[in-house]
Amino acid sequence: xxxLALPPTVTRALxxxxxxIDGLTTALLLPVMMMLMFVYLFGGAITGALAHGTTYVDYVxxxxxxxxxxxxxxxxxxxxxxxxxxxxxxxxxxMDVRGEALVGGHVLASVLxxxxxxxxxxxxxxxxxxxSPTGPGRWLAALGILALFVLALSWLAAAIGIVTRSPExxxxxxxxxxxxxxxxxxxxxxHTMPSWLQGAARAQPVTAVTDAIRALLDGGPVGAxxxxxxxxxxxxxxxxxALAGVLYRRRAR
Amino acid sequence: xxxxxxxxxxxxxxxxxxxxxxxxxxLAVDPGSVFALLGPNGAGKTTTVRILATxxxxxxxxxxxxxxxVVAERHQVRRRISLTGQYAALDELQTGAENLTMMxxxxxxxxxxxxxxxAELLTRFDLREAGGRRVATxxxxxxxxxxxxxxxxxxxxxxxxDEPTSGLDPRSRRALWDVVAGLKAAGVTVxxxxxxxxxxxxxxxxxxxxNNGRIVAEGSADELKRRLGSNRLxxxxxxPAGYDAVTAALGARALAIDRAxxxxxxxxDGSAAEIRALLDELDPDGTRIARFELHGASLEDxxxxxTSEREITHA
Numbered sequence: 001x002x003x004l005a006l007p008p009t010v011t012r013a014l015x016x017x018x019x020x021i022d023g024l025t026t027a028l029l030l031p032v033m034m035m036l037m038f039v040y041l042f043g044g045a046i047t048g049a050l051a052h053g054t055t056y057v058d059y060v061x062x063x064x065x066x067x068x069x070x071x072x073x074x075x076x077x078x079x080x081x082x083x084x085x086x087x088x089x090x091x092x093x094x095m096d097v098r099g100e101a102l103v104g105g106h107v108l109a110s111v112l113x114x115x116x117x118x119x120x121x122x123x124x125x126x127x128x129x130x131x132s133p134t135g136p137g138r139w140l141a142a143l144g145i146l147a148l149f150v151l152a153l154s155w156l157a158a159a160i161g162i163v164t165r166s167p168e169x170x171x172x173x174x175x176x177x178x179x180x181x182x183x184x185x186x187x188x189x190x191h192t193m194p195s196w197l198q199g200a201a202r203a204q205p206v207t208a209v210t211d212a213i214r215a216l217l218d219g220g221p222v223g224a225x226x227x228x229x230x231x232x233x234x235x236x237x238x239x240x241x242a243l244a245g246v247l248y249r250r251r252a253r
Numbered sequence: 254x255x256x257x258x259x260x261x262x263x264x265x266x267x268x269x270x271x272x273x274x275x276x277x278x279x280l281a282v283d284p285g286s287v288f289a290l291l292g293p294n295g296a297g298k299t300t301t302v303r304i305l306a307t308x309x310x311x312x313x314x315x316x317x318x319x320x321x322x323v324v325a326e327r328h329q330v331r332r333r334i335s336l337t338g339q340y341a342a343l344d345e346l347q348t349g350a351e352n353l354t355m356m357x358x359x360x361x362x363x364x365x366x367x368x369x370x371x372a373e374l375l376t377r378f379d380l381r382e383a384g385g386r387r388v389a390t391x392x393x394x395x396x397x398x399x400x401x402x403x404x405x406x407x408x409x410x411x412x413x414x415d416e417p418t419s420g421l422d423p424r425s426r427r428a429l430w431d432v433v434a435g436l437k438a439a440g441v442t443v444x445x446x447x448x449x450x451x452x453x454x455x456x457x458x459x460x461x462x463x464n465n466g467r468i469v470a471e472g473s474a475d476e477l478k479r480r481l482g483s484n485r486l487x488x489x490x491x492x493p494a495g496y497d498a499v500t501a502a503l504g505a506r507a508l509a510i511d512r513a514x515x516x517x518x519x520x521x522d523g524s525a526a527e528i529r530a531l532l533d534e535l536d537p538d539g540t541r542i543a544r545f546e547l548h549g550a551s552l553e554d555x556x557x558x559x560t561s562e563r564e565i566t567h568a
Contacts, residue, residue: 008358012344019346091342091403096331097359152441185360 009097009105016079017109020149022196027113031068038064038187039128049192054218058132061125062213065146066206068121069114070181073153076110080161081170089104103158106253110154111147118146132217142216145229149209152233155240162247181206185214204231205232257320259284259411259442260305265314274300276466277314282459284410287433287443289457291450293560296463298446302415306336317408326444333453335404336413337368339398342403350384353406355371360407367406378432392557394425401432401470414445418452430456440495450553458557464560475566477555484523486531487546489514502535508557523547 006014016025043056050059052146080103083089092102122130132139166172181187183197184206190198201207208228215222260282262512267275275297282288290298303309305318307327316323319333324378343352350371357367375384378398383391397417414433418426424529433456436443445455452459454474461471470477485508490496496515500507508518519535521527527548 005364011358014349015351016344016346087338087340087342088344090303090306090308090338091356092359093308094326094331094334094336095359193557223474250281250317 003169007101007105009101010108011105013079014104014111014112016018017075017113020075020079022129023072023113026075027072027117028120030071031117032124034064034068035061035121035124035128046188049189052098053205055073055129057128059214060158060187060233061121061130062124062210062226063181063184065118065121065213066149066186067178067181068117069150070153072114073110073150073157073174074171074178075079075108075113075157076154076163077157077161077170077174078167080158080160081164081167082108084162084165085167085171099245103162103244103248106155107151107158110157111150112152114150115147116199118150130205132219134217134219138216138219141226142213145209145216145226145233146228148233149205152236152240155237155244157246159240159247180204181210182213186210204227205236208232255313256365257284258282258317259286260288260318260444261317261442261443262305262316263314265304265311265316267297267309267312274466275304278461278463278466278468280461280468282444284441284442285440286458287437287445287456289462290461291447291453291460291556292442292446292463293448297466298463299415301463302336302338302413302444302446306334306413308336308468326477333410334413335407335409336415337400337404337536338415339419341388341400343396343400345389348387349380349391349395352388352399353403356403357406362406370406371465374405378402379428381568391413395423397421399426401429406434409441411442413445414443416446416448418447418449419478422502426452427477436496443467450556462556464561469559470555470559478549485518485519485548486521487516487518487541488535488542489516489540489544490531491543493500495536495543499535499541518548521547 017246038060039057043060046059047056050056083106122234156177158175160177161170164173174240183193183201184204185201186189186206190201190207193201208225209232212222212229214220215225256280260281262278264277265275266273266281269487278297278301280288280301290301292298300309303325304311307318307323307330307445307554311326318330321327321329321333322331332376338486344355347355350368353371354364354375358364359372362370363455370383372384375381376402380395380399380402383395388396392398401414402415417433418429424445430452433443433445443456446458457474459471459473460477461468462470488499490499493512495517496512496517500510500517503517503519504520508520511519519531521531532542532545
């Protein structure tokens, strides 16, 4: 029987992902809970601040997508740190397994896991009333922007895992980063925030990505947010890959 | 033409910060032999293994393993060695068979070949039943066997085993010794570290005693025993005053001293002349030593005397 010949580090990362109960719970249950929580608990209060005729479920879905993939990528930092803290890194290095292959396997597994989470967010969203008037072209563009951002977050998480080398510290740092979606346009319109916060909220990557996905899905003008989202993602990927490469070589001594 | 050494190290030195871990060590290991690096905790054993297995670069000195330089040609070295460290390098969430298959694939085997090899190793290491279970459910001895199996997926020329039996029960330890013997029979060079003298005595063709980052003795177990006297003269005292006077006179020569049982030992070649001279030197009036016995020296005597000398000069 012919089989799919994935690189062994990818097979390993996918298998570990599937068997990591904490990570799997985050990937599968968090999307459902976040979607329900925002729409039913906060939705009533926030709808008033939205443009006339917009429902909160339509508004918040891109935000929930981002917060879920953020948490999901956090798991990757812990996994990478765990690899570097344990004895297995010595065996891999003595076997001449390249760092890129090892970390790349985790990043790829992270992207797949988080796209599944994203699928669940959309599924729950549609079930509770999310509607998108746009066509498949814009959906694909939204998926592309999300996938690129997920790749960026996964590389960032891998770099954090390499920097900290301790699963606990990695968890701590990713926990802080997972608050990034709150001061952004993910859950509430930025104009409702205190004026001193608005500038920072507008300038940060989560806002660019949220705005781009939101516009692509609700049919509005995408404007500059699309390019901003892509530029942010590419920038984070470049920085994280460079950092991961340098630190991996130094840390794995 | 000389046979190429499996491991050749020349003046390896390594410090971490101001702590000198290796103070310049030389090693020569013949291909197909078992070499034991014996030493107490903190002697520098693991650092030596890490340098030879290309994981750590030495500050100075050079080493060649399987014919290649461990720094400049580390990739060639890595293709010819395997390392089993002190802590099991396995994925808890994968089964034994999955771990071995992964290692085989990482070594470049095709999936089918890797699976066959995994099954073969599981059988050889008495893990066939457990092969389908996750490693998280394994006992310490099973993990160690799987860890060793993992290092054999690609037929390495040189195998490094860093304290392979620490923390194992006697039965698992015996089983591991059998594996090492089997590797040697198959022509593989084995470089192992241990703090157990009986292990080095039992397994190794040659032993180097490492203490405070220096090799303080090297040779076969028999040579080492002979170097410090092939025999041990055990002295028994009736009163603590005699014991104290004689152990003070022996100083660093004293072996296996035990004040509670008023017993002390000293190395000797076992000849009547030397024993007579020793007794005269230590007990000129013939009042202190009550009885004596002559024993064949154990490697432990050698080890204790070599490592305690260093401690005394460092104190």
